[in-house]
Amino acid sequence: MDDARVRCGLNLFAILSSFAVLSCSTVARSADEPVDEPQPGSIQTQPGDPVAEPLDPVRDRTEKADRQLDAMSWFGVAKLRESRGDFRGALDAYRKAVELDPSAVAIYRGLVPLAFSLNETDDGLKYALKLVDLDPGDAGLMQQLARVLVSRGQVAEAAGLLEKAANAQTVDKKSAQYVSLQRDLGVLYAAQGDNEKAAGAFTVLLEALKRPEAFGLDARQRSALVSDAETTYERLGQTFLDAGMTDLAVEAFEKAAETRRGKTGILQYDLARVYLKAGDAEKSLEQLEAYVKDGRTDRGRAAYDLLAEVLAALGQEAEIDERLEAIVEQDGKNPFAKLALADRYAKADKLDEAAKLYETALEEAKDATGYLGLADVYRRQKKADKLVELLARAAVAGAPDQLLTESIARVTEDATLTDEILAAGRKGAESKPPKTDFASAYLLGKLAMQAERYDDADVFYRLAIRIRPDRAAALHEEYGRNLLLADQYDAAATIYQDALNAPADEGATLNFMFRLSQALEFAGRTDEALATVEKALTLAPSAPLLHYQKGWVHFHARNWDEAAELFRQVIEKFPQDADTVRQARLSLSALYVEQGEKEKGEQVLEEIYASDPDDPSVNNDLGYLYADGNKKLEQAESMIRKALASEPENAAYLDSMGWVLYRLGKYDEAASHLEKAVGLPTGNDATLWDHLGDVYSKLGKADKARDAWQKALELAKDEKSPKAEDIEAIEKKLKDGEAQDQ
Structure with a gap:
């Protein structure tokens, strides 16, 4: 009996709440009783009745009409199966129905929620998007689908759906639904870094919060918006500030302070920041003084850096140190004021005073930039014994890689200090047992690489791997990459081979095989590189990137015919892998150019450009070929500028810009781009010079x-x-x- 009972109240798909839940009826049958259902195109008759004879139509139906009738028959089958609990069978029937009549809205409205309820998400989404095309006025459906797309990481596509929903004629621009759509759009725009669009959407939201009656918002809806972590007044204010809409930013932050929904200290800081941006330094100082008086530390050292900025804007720069010293004296337990003052002392070469402040502050707050600041003071004081420990602490505290790398680079500028640090490090590493901890070994390895002391780097990186075998894969990856960038190809190959000898999952193994093939080819060991790729292909024979890599090895070895054939095979066999196909086409274009067939190279790039005119690499490469051929120079300049805007520090893009400007006779501007290019780490190239x-x-x-x-x-x-x-x-x-x- 239980097996035959049809479950009622089926929750088809919680997210897509706009779809009606299908009603069910409880039907009890014996387990062996057969279930009759009509076949598509047949007529259900009473048992024992004669079969109904078909009528002769006055005129023949069209093929389209036949398909529509068949579709409705399968639609009826789907409904019947669904009522009997045969949900998989119902889904199959819906699919047959929609295949026969792909424009029937009613079929999609039954199919979509059922597909989602059965976890057929890809199909559900495909059919739902088709339904949106057929019924562009269903804004509620579009909003729900956008949330599904976001859950799949398709943020841009979700934003596109919401834009379509917000512009639908069925949506009243003064309704709660429109406010909700703008709320979701603002969140998605912000997630994509488009502050201007996010601010535009949030303008509607702020207006609705100020005048809820104008948008038909009831108290519950308004409260939900105000309480939403994604759309607090503070979040709105920050978005407006980032978009340069200071008046609205002030309004939002003041509203946050008025409603007291944020932390007092944070709001004081935010208001100080927005007042300064709006040009009212006096009001900004008032907020900061209240922040300091209340003993707030919510914004860390940023509040004291802002205080210095505000005083400078008021022409009171000479008072900055005095103000910070007074704060430190009044609140000796405030580490952030101490760190801000220590930074200023360090810049003023008051190294002993700076060191003392840093040391006491860092006892109370494990601040990454504080560790870096103290390390820089010790560097200037030649205190080699404490430097590595501080840099290691900075890394553990989460110092950004760029800041850490810059600190290490400053240390390596002093050869004597570097020698002293590395000698002490090796002594600790070679003791039994080693006296060097993981963080210090890792930092010493990075420092040795920066100083081009590759033997020392090998000692320290390998020690770090021994201390933390759980981090072996990441360390092998980083160390190998650094060796490749330093043109130490044989050493990089050894490291990647070591990584392959260590236990790893298949993904890591394939990655290291890929890297190993690069290192071997760069080292001139082409046969070994090809053998490595072939071995990887035995593990993943359908991996497009490995097939591309085989072509790249031949390309780098200047085996033009083999490379060209392999690139063509990638393009033909893996059209679904857009990124790898794009790279194969770019490489094929470069191959033609290397062979002196520039027109063929241009043709390949022009095909890519036609489908993706915003691709930076294509804009640069095609623009450069035009410039080199002294043709289409204005178009070439525009294309290369687009590429350079995406990567202002790209040496190749800077060279292209310099070269097209040279062709155009703009020699001074060309020189500035080329001088910048050759000054970059990747700019030491014969063509650029x-x-x-x-x-x-x-x-x-x-x-x-x-x-x-x-x-x-x-x-x-x-x-x-x-x-x-x-x-x-x-x-x-x-x-x-x-x-x-x-």
Whole structure:
């Protein structure tokens, strides 16, 4: 009896609340009793009645009408099966119905919630999006679907649906539904970093909170919006501030203070910040003074950095240290005021005073930037014995990688200090047992890499791996990558091979095989690189990236025919993997250019550009080819500027910009881009220096041109596969320059 009872009150899909829950009826049958159901196109008759004869139609139905009738028959089957609890069977029937009539809204309204309830999420989403196309006025459905898309990480697609919903003719712009849509849009825009759009959406929300009756919001709805963590007055204020809408930011933060829904200290700080941004430094100072008087520490050292900024805006910069000293004296347990004052002492070369403040503050607050500040003081005081420990503490406390790297770089500028630190580190590492902890070993490894002391780096990284074998994969990855960037290819290959010898999951194994093939090929060990890729393919024969990598190895080894064929195979076999196919097409274009077939290279890039005109790499590469061919120069400049806007520190993009400006005769501007390019870590390239020499020559700077060409010649001869024609061209420029000097 229990097996035959049909369950009622089925919750089809909680998120998609706009769909009606299908009603059920309880039907009891014996387990062996057969269940009759009509077949599509048949007529249900009474038992014993004769079969009804079909009527002869006056005119024949069209094929479309036949399909629609068949679709409705399957729709009826789906409903019947659903009422009997055969949900999988019902789903199959719905699918057949929608296949026969893909424009029937009623079918989708039955199909979509059932698909979601059976965890057929991909199908449910596909059919739901089709339903949205068929019924663009169903804003509620679109809003619910947007939430499903967000749960799948498809934020941009979700925002697109919400925009469509908000613009639907069925949505009243003065309704609670419109406010809800704008609320969701604002949250999604903010998540994507689009502060301007987020602020636009939140403007509607703020207006609704001020005048709820104008939007038909009842007390419950208004309370829910105010209590929503994503749309607090503070969050709105921050968004408005980030978008440069200071008046609205002030209004939102003042509302937060008025309703006291935020922490008092945080609101005082936020109001001080927004008042300063609005140009009212006096009001800003009032809020900060209240913050200090209340003994608040909610915003850490940022509040005291803001105090310094406000006093400077009021022309009271000379009072900053005095104010901070007074705060420290009044509240000796406030570590953040001490850290802010220590920073100022350090900048003023009051190193002993700074060190004392840092040390006492760091006893109370484990502040990453505080550790870095004290480390910098010790560096200037030549206190090698304490430096590594402080840098290690900074790393443990969560110091940003960039700040940590900059601190290490400053240490390595002092060769004597670096030698002392590494010698002491090796002594600790080689003692039995080692006296160096994990954090210190890791920092010493990074420092040794920065100082190009590769033997020392190997000692420290390997020690870190032994101390924390659970971090082995990440350490092998980082150490190997650093060696590749330092052109230590054989050493990198050894590290990646070591990683493969350690236990790891299949994903990590494939990653290290991929990296190993790179290192081996860069080291000139092409056969070993190819063997590594082939071995990886035995583990993942359908991995597009591994098939691409095989082509890349041949490309780098200048085996043009093999590389071209492999890239074409990737494009043909894996159209679903857009990223890998794109990379294969870019590589195929580069291959054509290397072979002197620039027009074919341009054609490949133009095809990619046509489908994705915002792709930075394509804009740069195609723009550069146009510039190099001295054609379409205005278009090339526009394309390269788009690429450079996405990565202002990209040496290749800067070179492209310099070269197109050179072609356009804008030599001064070209020089500034190329000078910046060659000054970057990745800018030490023969082509870049050659271009810079050409620009200097046009500017009449003969000595600088000669120096740049000489550098280009050295780098061109140093390349793994030197190009005779490039070397000859640079030598000719140098010779012609000497002739002009004479």
